[in-house]
Amino acid sequence: MKPGLTNISDNVLGSRFWALFSKEVNQILHNRQLLTQLLLPPTIFLILFGFALTSTFQDLKVGIADYSQSRTSREFIELLSQTDAFVISGYYTNQQRMLADLSTGKLIVGITLPREFARDIARKRTAQVQAVFDAVDANTAKVASSYLSQLVSDYNLRHQNNFQQGRVGSSTANSALRQNQVQLQTSVFYNPGLETAWFIVPGTIGILMTVLGSQTAASLVVREKEAGTIEQLMMTPASSLQVILAKVLPLLIVLTIDALIGLAVSKFAFQMPFRGNFLLLIAISNLYFFVGISIGILIAIYAKSEQQSQLIAFFVNPPLVLLSGALSPIAAIPTFMQWLTYLDPMRYYIEVYRGIVLKGIGLDVLWPQVLILFVFATVLLTLSIRQFEQQLS
Amino acid sequence: MIRPKRIAAQIVKELTQLGRDRLTLTMALGLPLPLLLLFGFSNSLDVNRIDIAIQDLDQTRLSREYIATFERTNKFHIVQQGPQVDVVQILDQGHIYAGLIIPPEFSRDLQRRGRKAQAQVLVDGTDANTANLVRGYAQATTNTFVENLQPSTSRTPLSLQTRLWYNPGLQSLKYIGPGAIAITVTLFPCLLAGLAMAKEREQSTVVQVYASSLSGTEYLLGKAAAYWLVGMAEVLIVSIGSWCFFGLWFAGDPTPMILGSVLYIACGVLWGIFLGANAKTQSAVIQAVSFTAFLLSLQFSGYIYPTANIPTALRWISNIIPATYYIILNRDAYTRGIGWASTWDAVLALTLLSGLFFFLAWQKLQKMQVET
Numbered sequence: 204m205k206p207g208l209t210n211i212s213d214n215v216l217g218s219r220f221w222a223l224f225s226k227e228v229n230q231i232l233h234n235r236q237l238l239t240q241l242l243l244p245p246t247i248f249l250i251l252f253g254f255a256l257t258s259t260f261q262d263l264k265v266g267i268a269d270y271s272q273s274r275t276s277r278e279f280i281e282l283l284s285q286t287d288a289f290v291i292s293g294y295y296t297n298q299q300r301m302l303a304d305l306s307t308g309k310l311i312v313g314i315t316l317p318r319e320f321a322r323d324i325a326r327k328r329t330a331q332v333q334a335v336f337d338a339v340d341a342n343t344a345k346v347a348s349s350y351l352s353q354l355v356s357d358y359n360l361r362h363q364n365n366f367q368q369g370r371v372g373s374s375t376a377n378s379a380l381r382q383n384q385v386q387l388q389t390s391v392f393y394n395p396g397l398e399t400a401w402f403i404v405p406g407t408i409g410i411l412m413t414v415l416g417s418q419t420a421a422s423l424v425v426r427e428k429e430a431g432t433i434e435q436l437m438m439t440p441a442s443s444l445q446v447i448l449a450k451v452l453p454l455l456i457v458l459t460i461d462a463l464i465g466l467a468v469s470k471f472a473f474q475m476p477f478r479g480n481f482l483l484l485i486a487i488s489n490l491y492f493f494v495g496i497s498i499g500i501l502i503a504i505y506a507k508s509e510q511q512s513q514l515i516a517f518f519v520n521p522p523l524v525l526l527s528g529a530l531s532p533i534a535a536i537p538t539f540m541q542w543l544t545y546l547d548p549m550r551y552y553i554e555v556y557r558g559i560v561l562k563g564i565g566l567d568v569l570w571p572q573v574l575i576l577f578v579f580a581t582v583l584l585t586l587s588i589r590q591f592e593q594q595l596s
Numbered sequence: 597m598i599r600p601k602r603i604a605a606q607i608v609k610e611l612t613q614l615g616r617d618r619l620t621l622t623m624a625l626g627l628p629l630p631l632l633l634l635f636g637f638s639n640s641l642d643v644n645r646i647d648i649a650i651q652d653l654d655q656t657r658l659s660r661e662y663i664a665t666f667e668r669t670n671k672f673h674i675v676q677q678g679p680q681v682d683v684v685q686i687l688d689q690g691h692i693y694a695g696l697i698i699p700p701e702f703s704r705d706l707q708r709r710g711r712k713a714q715a716q717v718l719v720d721g722t723d724a725n726t727a728n729l730v731r732g733y734a735q736a737t738t739n740t741f742v743e744n745l746q747p748s749t750s751r752t753p754l755s756l757q758t759r760l761w762y763n764p765g766l767q768s769l770k771y772i773g774p775g776a777i778a779i780t781v782t783l784f785p786c787l788l789a790g791l792a793m794a795k796e797r798e799q800s801t802v803v804q805v806y807a808s809s810l811s812g813t814e815y816l817l818g819k820a821a822a823y824w825l826v827g828m829a830e831v832l833i834v835s836i837g838s839w840c841f842f843g844l845w846f847a848g849d850p851t852p853m854i855l856g857s858v859l860y861i862a863c864g865v866l867w868g869i870f871l872g873a874n875a876k877t878q879s880a881v882i883q884a885v886s887f888t889a890f891l892l893s894l895q896f897s898g899y900i901y902p903t904a905n906i907p908t909a910l911r912w913i914s915n916i917i918p919a920t921y922y923i924i925l926n927r928d929a930y931t932r933g934i935g936w937a938s939t940w941d942a943v944l945a946l947t948l949l950s951g952l953f954f955f956l957a958w959q960k961l962q963k964m965q966v967e968t
Contacts, residue, residue, distance in 0.1 A: 394721030
């Protein structure tokens, strides 16, 4: 019943296939609900995800208890208000009251400048500044504390020479004459503005392509099963491979349109660049769509109704999404779970997507991922078609 | 008029129906635990091992000392080092987060007065949050290297004493874990209640309810209570799971969180009933629930990044999402441990939201009765 792979190419343009294909296209075009489902949510999701998940920390709320109340201390505080990262949300006369606000989550960091602050600096002694962070959110605390240390070391650098003058006694210890200085130049590659959206949006596109592909394929097949028309299709002289391919190909077109919408949203809503080869991305995306669609067909085999297929998808999609590194870095996952990510086809697609779009790299670097995707697509598609045939016969 | 006996009968009926549906039942009670583990472990932002490649063109004692400083931080893991390393290529391949280039004049410039030695660090900015941290660590490591070179007599004007409250080890799990609990119990109570409601409409069994002497309020309360019980069972499973696998235990008074769970599950169930009463088919309910209850909660509740990071134009969304408040309560119970002083407003917000959802569902049910 199943023709060899060599026959496929002969049959693709054959009239039977063409007839089935145009039937499916018509069916999809007539299904308004399905079309809106395929085209509207992706746009909304991309925009929401891109804007909602931001790691751009700004306006981290700072409380200040300034016991020194001097020109020197105010000068230091001035530094804090000059950066976008911090916003001073309150001055306190009492440290206890500041820490109470910190404990209820009104502040991210509470800074205490001691009474001796100005005196210590004037006498060339090291002044102590105390910073208490609300570290419930470990990541935010980390970022905030690294910003603050940066500010303090800038302050130190600026005042060091003038500070050490008296102590060392050298008349003109100019900064230009100091030894042992390292200037670290940081260049951020691929995403110089450190836009989180540039990380989240490709991940979200991967999620959407998988979820849409698998769910739509599942409900298309299941609906046909529910209505009992699948037997009729099987009775036709067309082989089951042709039946399935005819079902799948219109979906590929719709998903490609989705991918284009995704690219347009990335460009216009998030000013994301496109650095790689456009056709390569579309080709690999289509390869990946086969993975999602095959998963959908497999779901449909085990489901009796459309509703059941959607429920089964809840067992399949969350692990695929969460192990793909779409929304957070894979390197942050515990090691034993990192092994599982290698079994997740979405992981490779997202790597390829980010590679082509953000890094502008091509097949010469990405071939291992593409090869793995190809294996996934072939295995899953063969498996799903075989299972499908078995169930019908 | 509310008659407890009828409500109890309604609860029993709903639970019996749920018990017959094997797929849904497995989903309701079997899926939360795996989901909790996935949400807790896979959404960490804590990159503990930053892979780095170093191209050392200087190859002197000082440059080696500089590299050793990177090794000693135990944040960086050096993948490759040497004069031939092509940092940019490895960065392209995605094997490293950062590359460090030490130029040939490094130690000469370092020892010469009035000259600054240059070093260049290339950071993979694809993942902006990690890149931000990597940049900070690289700068801090360089500062340590320079400080170690300074004669010990030199002093700095300011010394910063940092205290990290509530989570001194900066463990991501203490932040993500409580959030994962909240996200895990978000989906199913809402989904199950919505499906049950839509099923009654799809199969028109709701007409039989109208014909019975059951009042609209009793019907709503009975249905909601049944799925609320299932939801609370999930909360229990998930809390035990988070204790076993994440090692989370109450840091302080857990009563705000317990009361919050009662309200939060009620919010979910009532919202599900409201959606179910509005939807024509069960699959429409599944989609409505996964969009409104699940995805919006995932993005706008502050589960991964704080809600303060969301652009102001969209931030109001997080204020009307129950998950935002429930996550606050969970974080207080498991990490912060302050109790009512820092959580009363979240409990109040959940009370108001569950009241609102009750009203919406109740009103819709009244309308439905009139329509049919």
